[in-house]
Amino acid sequence: MAYLYRKKRSPFWYVVCFDAEAKEVHRSTGFRADDPNDTSKAKALRAELEAKEHRREPGVITASWDSWVPKFLARHCKTEKTHERYLDIWKWLALWMQHERIHSPRQLTYKRAVDYLTWRTTFKKRTGKVASRNTAILELKTLSLIMGEAVRLGHADANPLMNLDLHKDKPAKKPEITDEELVRILAALKEEPEWMQVSFAIGLHTGCRLRETQIPFNCVDFQEQKITFPSPKGGEDRAFSIPMPSALRPILEKLKAQRRRHTVEFPFQPSRRWQQFFLKLKMPHLCFHCLRVTYVNRLRRAGVPREAAMRLVNHSSELVHRIYQRERVEDVVKWRDAVQFPG
Numbered sequence: 001m002a003y004l005y006r007k008k009r010s011p012f013w014y015v016v017c018f019d020a021e022a023k024e025v026h027r028s029t030g031f032r033a034d035d036p037n038d039t040s041k042a043k044a045l046r047a048e049l050e051a052k053e054h055r056r057e058p059g060v061i062t063a064s065w066d067s068w069v070p071k072f073l074a075r076h077c078k079t080e081k082t083h084e085r086y087l088d089i090w091k092w093l094a095l096w097m098q099h100e101r102i103h104s105p106r107q108l109t110y111k112r113a114v115d116y117l118t119w120r121t122t123f124k125k126r127t128g129k130v131a132s133r134n135t136a137i138l139e140l141k142t143l144s145l146i147m148g149e150a151v152r153l154g155h156a157d158a159n160p161l162m163n164l165d166l167h168k169d170k171p172a173k174k175p176e177i178t179d180e181e182l183v184r185i186l187a188a189l190k191e192e193p194e195w196m197q198v199s200f201a202i203g204l205h206t207g208c209r210l211r212e213t214q215i216p217f218n219c220v221d222f223q224e225q226k227i228t229f230p231s232p233k234g235g236e237d238r239a240f241s242i243p244m245p246s247a248l249r250p251i252l253e254k255l256k257a258q259r260r261r262h263t264v265e266f267p268f269q270p271s272r273r274w275q276q277f278f279l280k281l282k283m284p285h286l287c288f289h290c291l292r293v294t295y296v297n298r299l300r301r302a303g304v305p306r307e308a309a310m311r312l313v314n315h316s317s318e319l320v321h322r323i324y325q326r327e328r329v330e331d332v333v334k335w336r337d338a339v340q341f342p343g
Helices: 036-056 069-076 080-100 110-122 133-153 179-189 194-206 249-257 270-280 290-301 306-313 318-323 329-335
Strands: 003-006 012-018 024-032 226-229 240-243
Touching: 003 036, 012 036, 024 036, 069 080, 069 133, 080 110, 080 133, 110 133, 179 194, 194 249, 194 270, 194 290, 240 306, 290 306
Parallel strands: none
Antiparallel strands: 003 012, 012 024, 226 240
8 A cells, every 4th residue: 555754854755655566666756745735746646556556456356337337326216217317317428438438437537527528518419409517517426426336336446526616507597488478389289299288288287397297097086186296306205186277177087088097108208309399389498397487477476375386386495486486577566656655
């Protein structure tokens, strides 16, 4: 094991290490002990020499990523949807490491990992689009999680991504859908597949997320007029029920009569299909999640108490609920003369 030491009457750090023939070697690092910057460099050199010793040890195998990462992600993720998301992230990380020829955890350094930001945000997909900086940072944090497991398994000596000092860009707020846009969307949906029509109707009248519109029919109670969302964001522990909106009942009864197992059967990449739909309508600023923003704001304008609104959309905190609110001038115009002054 390499270590640093001082010699009398010398201002430099010395290092002890073992060469390829397991012979002990003493040499000066060339870094001064009375300089904090040089001391840091000397410690980094010691760690590098120790890593080389470790790689030369008999029985130490340099493990490839694919031999253990998928198994780790399967153990780490608590839900199937989370597992799918992590696997998608891993595909991008694996593609980058193949491009950079990083075949094992020991080859990964902080500098090379940070270079991933540039690669990911400039790599064009088939659509011609690139990932955002926030997406790249999220993926790097996942790589840090993976590297932590690499250290625990002995595939790496340290995790160079332990403290990522990367700041995300402020995300753009998703807008509320206007009445005019809603009329155009409903008209255009008549020419689209049934799954899009049904998921839009459910999202419009409940404010649920796209994946949550796939409701098992054993969670739809026509007698008590109640809908249960068994696997919302956060997993089964966040399951909740709402009163069945009157506008949805005819749609759900029709689907139930067809002996469907779920309200919607999604095709491959449903979010991308919605993105293409809004692009075709020349509404690139919209996405399916805008239905949730729209629903929350219409509840507020209808005078629904905040507690009831939070219960309807399964928000656990007022802070999260406020993120969805979009105040317009028209919403406060009735209060313009609320404050009166003498004179």
